[in-house]
Structure formats: structure tokens, C-alpha cells
Amino acid sequence: EREARRSLDGFLRQRLRQFERCPVAARGQRARLDAQAIGVELEAAAIVGAEGKLVLLDIRDHRRGQPVAGLGDRLDDLAAAEGATQFGLSGLEKMFRRANVDLDRILGELSRDYSGSGGPFLPLDEANAPDGEADRRVASLMHDLEQVNLMRFAAERLPFAMPVKGGRYTSNFGPRRDPLRRRMSMHAGIDIAGPRGTPVHATADGVVTYAGRQRGYGIVVKIRHAFGFETVYAHLDRARVTLGQRVERGDLIADMGNTGRSTGTHLHYEVRIDAEPVNPMKFIEAARDVL
Numbered sequence: 001e002r003e004a005r006r007s008l009d010g011f012l013r014q015r016l017r018q019f020e021r022c023p024v025a026a027r028g029q030r031a032r033l034d035a036q037a038i039g040v041e042l043e044a045a046a047i048v049g050a051e052g053k054l055v056l057l058d059i060r061d062h063r064r065g066q067p068v069a070g071l072g073d074r075l076d077d078l079a080a081a082e083g084a085t086q087f088g089l090s091g092l093e094k095m096f097r098r099a100n101v102d103l104d105r106i107l108g109e110l111s112r113d114y115s116g117s118g119g120p121f122l123p124l125d126e127a128n129a130p131d132g133e134a135d136r137r138v139a140s141l142m143h144d145l146e147q148v149n150l151m152r153f154a155a156e157r158l159p160f161a162m163p164v165k166g167g168r169y170t171s172n173f174g175p176r177r178d179p180l181r182r183r184m185s186m187h188a189g190i191d192i193a194g195p196r197g198t199p200v201h202a203t204a205d206g207v208v209t210y211a212g213r214q215r216g217y218g219i220v221v222k223i224r225h226a227f228g229f230e231t232v233y234a235h236l237d238r239a240r241v242t243l244g245q246r247v248e249r250g251d252l253i254a255d256m257g258n259t260g261r262s263t264g265t266h267l268h269y270e271v272r273i274d275a276e277p278v279n280p281m282k283f284i285e286a287a288r289d290v291l
Contacts, residue, residue, distance in 0.1 A: 098282065196257060235258060
């Protein structure tokens with residue numbers, strides 16, 4: 001039994017490393033291990049709980065048709081996993097709600113593109129049907145884990161991050177007095193001042209659609225993200241990416257500057273949804289306590 005546990009732990013940790021490399025993988029997943037050297041066939045239902053800790057929900061010896069003894073209290077592990085999952089769900093839902101993002105639409109797209117399933121319908125006879133409260137809770141937990149994975153996958157592709165470290169906000173989104181003409185105008189982004197050459201980072205995964213000079217913006221970088229989102233970084237001293245380049249959140253894309261229609265060194269930062277500008281601060285503030 002000790003050898004079986006050791007083999008199973010190694011196998012599950014290998015699966016965990018695979019989960020980390022594939023964020024859309026269902027982290028509640030059945031993993032089979034055939035340990036022929038010790039003459040048992042084990043099946044493990046495992047999830048990744050709080051802080052990446054593996055939680056073994058069920059380990060069975062299918063040749064004997066019973067749980068393997070001495071491997072912990074399944075219900076205690078299940079309760080801990082449920083609590084961690086609900087905490088993650090509520091935090092992510094709050095983040096999307098504060099940013100005023102249509103979460104239902106995004107999850108619908110992700111479910112269609114990344115959560116496909118199917119196969120012929122085979123009725124389940126009563127003898128093989130899930131039995132007991134724990135089995136029903138595991139099924140519900142797996143569904144919630146899939147929702148958490150989809151939300152995190154979406155969050156990585158949306159601008160829930162700061163484009164610069166430090167800096168000082170000098171102009172908000174919305175109506176303002178134009179700094180050059182001194183007349184009221186619409187400001188489609190936010191301005192963050194800092195020293196020339198301050199690194200500017202991509203706020204989400206995406207593809208560079210523009211890197212060059214544009215009237216009013218000076219040197220500007222534009223990045224297309226998933227779900228109709230776009231971010232714009234303007235008045236740059238230098239662009240460090242090229243057209244068509246794929247970037248990830250946190251990648252260096254430019255240096256802060258004072259090019260174009262500008263009164264001093266700063267970053268003009270925009271977030272657009274389907275070409276319409278929205279307030280970037282909603283995304284920055286929404287993510288502070290979650291990501």
C-alpha cells in the first residue's frame with residue numbers, strides 16, 4: 001500500500017505540472033494509474049485545492065471494488081476543496097462584475113471553444129450510478145472548478161493589470177479640459193506620468209496590430225485581445241514590439257515618452273471593447289485583490 005501511494009503521488013504531481021502548463025484543462029480530472037509491479041490498479045480523482053495543493057478525493061482499487069485504506073478522510077478533503085473553490089469563484093465573479101464585463105457572453109464563447117464534450121448517449125444503470133452525497137458533491141465541485149478555470153483563462157486575456165509600475169495619474173477617463181486648447185473635450189483613456197524611458201508592459205495576452213507613429217498619439221502601440229478587446233499605449237519614446245507579434249501580460253512593449261500631442265512625459269492608456277473606449281481604471285481596480 002505504501003508503494004502504491006508513493007507511485008500515485010508521483011503520477012498526480014506529474015499531472016499537476018501538466019495542468020499548470022494548460023490553464024483550460026479541467027483540474028478535476030480522473031487519472032488512471034496501472035501499478036503492475038505491486039499488482040493493483042488504482043484510479044484517482046484529484047483536484048488542485050488552495051495554493052496548488054493536491055487534494056485526493058477518491059482512490060480505489062478496482063480489482064477489489066473498494067477504497068484503498070489509510071489514504072485520508074475523503075469528506076474532509078472534499079469540504080476543504082469546496083471552500084477553496086467557492087472562494088475563488090466569488091472573487092473572480094466580483095472582479096468581472098466591477099469591470100462591467102459581460103461574463104455570460106465570455107464564458108459562453110470559452111465553453112464553446114475550449115470545453116467541448118460529447119459522445120453517444122449510454123444510459124447508466126442503477127448499479128453503476130453515483131451513490132451518496134459525496135459523489136453528488138464531487139460532481140458539483142468539478143463543475144465549479146471548470147468555471148474557475150474558464151474565468152482565469154478569460155482574465156489572462158483581458159486587461160486586468162497596470163501598464164506601468166509606479167507613476168502618477170495625471171488625467172482620468174471622461175470629459176476634461178483639454179491641456180492644450182483649454183476647452184472641454186472627451187478623454188478616451190487615462191494618463192500616467194513618469195520618467196522618460198519608464199518600461200511599459202502589455203496588460204493582457206494578445207497580438208500587436210499597430211506599432212508606429214499616429215497623428216495625435218505620437219509613437220503608439222495597439223494590441224488586439226480576445227473577446228473584442230483592444231489596448232492602446234501612446235506618446236511613447238520607443239516601441240519595442242512589431243506588427244503581428246504575440247505578447248503576454250507583463251511583456252515589455254515600449255518605453256514611456258513625450259511624442260505626439262503631449263505636454264510632458266507620460267503614458268496615455270486606453271481600453272476599447274468592440275472599438276468603443278471604456279474606463280481602464282475599472283479593470284485596474286477590479287483586479288487588485290484577485291490577480
